[in-house]
Amino acid sequence: ENVLTQSPGTLSLSPGERATLSCRASQSVSSTYVAWYQHKPGQAPRLLIYGVSSRATGIPERFSGSGSGTDFTLTISRLEPEDFAVYYCQQYGSSPLTFGRGTKVEIK
Amino acid sequence: EVQLVESGGGLVQPGGSLRLSCAASGFTFSTYNMNWVRQAPGKGLEWVSYISDSSSSIYYADSVKGRFTISRDNDKNSLYLQMNSLGAEDTAVYYCARDMAVAPYTYWYFDLWGRGILVTVSS
Numbered sequence: 001e002n003v004l005t006q007s008p009g010t011l012s013l014s015p016g017e018r019a020t021l022s023c024r025a026s027q028s029v030s031s032t033y034v035a036w037y038q039h040k041p042g043q044a045p046r047l048l049i050y051g052v053s054s055r056a057t058g059i060p061e062r063f064s065g066s067g068s069g070t071d072f073t074l075t076i077s078r079l080e081p082e083d084f085a086v087y088y089c090q091q092y093g094s095s096p097l098t099f100g101r102g103t104k105v106e107i108k
Numbered sequence: 109e110v111q112l113v114e115s116g117g118g119l120v121q122p123g124g125s126l127r128l129s130c131a132a133s134g135f136t137f138s139t140y141n142m143n144w145v146r147q148a149p150g151k152g153l154e155w156v157s158y159i160s161d162s163s164s165s166i167y168y169a170d171s172v173k174g175r176f177t178i179s180r181d182n183d184k185n186s187l188y189l190q191m192n193s194l195g196a197e198d199t200a201v202y203y204c205a206r207d208m209a210v211a212p213y214t215y216w217y218f219d220l221w222g223r224g225i226l227v228t229v230s231s
Binding site for chain 1 (some may be wrong): 112145153170189203205209218220
């Protein structure tokens with residue numbers, strides 16, 4: 001299976017700062033089959049990005065995705081207070097679909 | 109309101125069984141493919157199972173194949189996961205998740221999730 005490694009494990013930043021989250025796949029991901037989710041404790045996970053760079057409905061423009069092959073990035077241009085959460089990447093280019101272990105973005 | 113609500117979790121002994129339910133509301137459940145995803149304590153998300161809109165296609169992760177059974181009742185807007193021969197490795201929060209595509213398409217990413225239900229396997 002395609003193992004996704006997210007880094008860093010925890011990112012400590014202040015509101016207004018830029019967040020750059022990495023997701024590295026053990027095998028090249030077919031086409032643009034990468035998604036990103038935001039998850040806050042006790043809440044349902046929320047789809048942010050699909051197809052590497054397409055924002056889901058209602059997702060603010062400060063969230064953007066990029067990458068290809070084995071290296072993918074989620075960027076939050078300016079952190080808002082509600083953005084502090086855990087973020088997961090997912091690949092769906094090969095079976096089984098797999099998720100990373102997450103990056104926690106915490107308030108510094 | 110568009111939502112998914114899981115129920116049926118709890119504490120079960122090793123080797124035991126449990127049936128999870130997921131109630132869908134606010135959308136046409138019968139036109140969407142559905143999934144179960146779980147998260148063990150301290151670990152990442154793990155896809156568990158998929159069922160198509162009409163139940164004609166079903167898939168499982170190798171880790172649960174032969175032990176778990178996914179099903180749905182479109183008349184009741186409900187998704188189910190029957191879990192048998194449970195072991196400690198099945199301890200997790202279980203989420204139901206909707207595929208973003210309307211059937212017959214499947215995108216394999218999920219635009220609607222429930223809040224999850226905890227299953228603890230312990231003696």
